[in-house]
Amino acid sequence: MDFAPDTTTREITRRVREFVTDEVLPAEPVLAGQLAATPGDWSFRPVVRHLQATARERGLWNLFLPPGGPAGARGGGLTNLQYAPVAELTGYSPKLAPVAMNCAAPDTGNMELLAHFATPEQRERWLDPLLDGAQRSAFCMTEPAVASSDATNIATSIVRDGDEYVITGRKWFATGAMNPDCGLLIVMGKTDPDAPRHRQQSMVLVPRDTPGVTVVRGLTVLGYDDRDHGGHAEIVFDDVRVPATNLLGGEGEGFAMAQARLGPGRIHHCMRALGIAERALDLVRERATGRVAFGAPLADQGVVREWLALSRIEIESLRLLVLKTAWLMDTVGNKAAMTEIQAIKIAVPRAVGQILDRAVQVFGAAGVSGDHPLAELFAGVRTLRLADGPDEVHLASLGRAELRRRAPFLTQPAPHPSPEGDPT
Numbered sequence: 426m427d428f429a430p431d432t433t434t435r436e437i438t439r440r441v442r443e444f445v446t447d448e449v450l451p452a453e454p455v456l457a458g459q460l461a462a463t464p465g466d467w468s469f470r471p472v473v474r475h476l477q478a479t480a481r482e483r484g485l486w487n488l489f490l491p492p493g494g495p496a497g498a499r500g501g502g503l504t505n506l507q508y509a510p511v512a513e514l515t516g517y518s519p520k521l522a523p524v525a526m527n528c529a530a531p532d533t534g535n536m537e538l539l540a541h542f543a544t545p546e547q548r549e550r551w552l553d554p555l556l557d558g559a560q561r562s563a564f565c566m567t568e569p570a571v572a573s574s575d576a577t578n579i580a581t582s583i584v585r586d587g588d589e590y591v592i593t594g595r596k597w598f599a600t601g602a603m604n605p606d607c608g609l610l611i612v613m614g615k616t617d618p619d620a621p622r623h624r625q626q627s628m629v630l631v632p633r634d635t636p637g638v639t640v641v642r643g644l645t646v647l648g649y650d651d652r653d654h655g656g657h658a659e660i661v662f663d664d665v666r667v668p669a670t671n672l673l674g675g676e677g678e679g680f681a682m683a684q685a686r687l688g689p690g691r692i693h694h695c696m697r698a699l700g701i702a703e704r705a706l707d708l709v710r711e712r713a714t715g716r717v718a719f720g721a722p723l724a725d726q727g728v729v730r731e732w733l734a735l736s737r738i739e740i741e742s743l744r745l746l747v748l749k750t751a752w753l754m755d756t757v758g759n760k761a762a763m764t765e766i767q768a769i770k771i772a773v774p775r776a777v778g779q780i781l782d783r784a785v786q787v788f789g790a791a792g793v794s795g796d797h798p799l800a801e802l803f804a805g806v807r808t809l810r811l812a813d814g815p816d817e818v819h820l821a822s823l824g825r826a827e828l829r830r831r832a833p834f835l836t837q838p839a840p841h842p843s844p845e846g847d848p849t
Contacts, residue, residue: 516700
């Protein structure tokens with residue numbers, strides 16, 4: 426096994442690291458100041474637009490988009506394995522680095538959906554502005570009234586009426602939808618409640634300004650409104666009508682398209698989370714060497730060293746698992762890599778949450794304050810254990826798959842079979 430990154434990966438990570446170090450990290454206090462100066466604004470602040478222009482000049486734009494397909498030429502030409510360490514670097518500054526390079530959720534997943542399943546006309550209208558960073562989008566799947574982590578429970582109705590679809594329902598945690606630049610809502614609902622469970626759902630493309638669409642409020646995540654990137658909206662769809670040509674893919678294909686969207690998205694989330702963990706460790710090292718308690722630096726306390734060691738072991742272990750998952754997705758496809766995709770979705774947010782919890786403990790009261798980024802980072806990582814389905818759903822699915830597994834070394838012929846007739 427060769428663990429060395431290839432030439433392309435080394436070069437792109439070098440350039441992204443320089444961008445994060447030289448441009449993004451110095452911009453963090455600037456963003457904080459601009460947010461404080463405009464508390465009622467849900468749009469991108471000027472510093473974000475400046476960073477986006479700089480990223481484009483440096484050729485660091487749409488790096489998440491893999492080669493091939495109708496939009497492949499607009500991306501960075503990177504495989505999942507090559508992009509994974511890039512995503513980790515952007516996680517070091519999760520509020521600025523991903524969006525600066527047009528690699529932020531939920532737009533990345535929405536762009537992948539449009540690239541794979543949209544018609545040429547739909548791509549021209551919706552995908553091109555997203556690739557250019559001229560527009561934002563939201564994915565409307567989660568509902569407050571049902572356990573929509575199981576997409577078959579979704580209650581929003583999408584009914585064909587002549588040349589139109591009529592949408593009725595209520596969604597929430599539609600990330601980015603509070604941003605005035607959000608022009609597209611990808612809505613998942615039921616077009617045929619009597620079809621087989623996984624063929625009932627469809628997706629439609631809904632312009633945000635369509636009559637009947639009401640953005641009710643922006644929600645908070647452990648008290649944070651995430652205003653800097655457009656928040657998380659609750660949205661009511663009251664007899665919303667869109668042309669039948671706004672159907673994404675075919676009727677009954679919504680569940681399958683949602684699953685296709687989640688594979689690359691989980692790789693991105695998990696690698697960014699590992700970047701968050703690296704940021705936390707950097708903060709802990711600085712705190713431990715500079716803070717004195719009980720007559721000695723915190724770094725001299727055995728428990729602090731133990732926490733650092735455990736965190737390093739967890740990061741290195743999970744990074745290898747995520748990279749393996751990315752490699753499998755590139756070589757055998759998302760379906761064959763489903764075990765690993767589910768495994769990283771469970772393991773990474775749990776471990777990074779624990780790493781952040783230890784970091785908060787080292788910082789004491791300051792760790793839960795707004796003076797340091799740890800509390801906000803923890804809120805984001807804790808949310809990942811619910812996003813794209815809660816841990817329990819993935820554990821149940823992975824457990825079922827494990828029960829079906831058979832030990833291959835017990836069912837395959839021995840590598841050196843004994844001579845015929847030899848009882849050994």
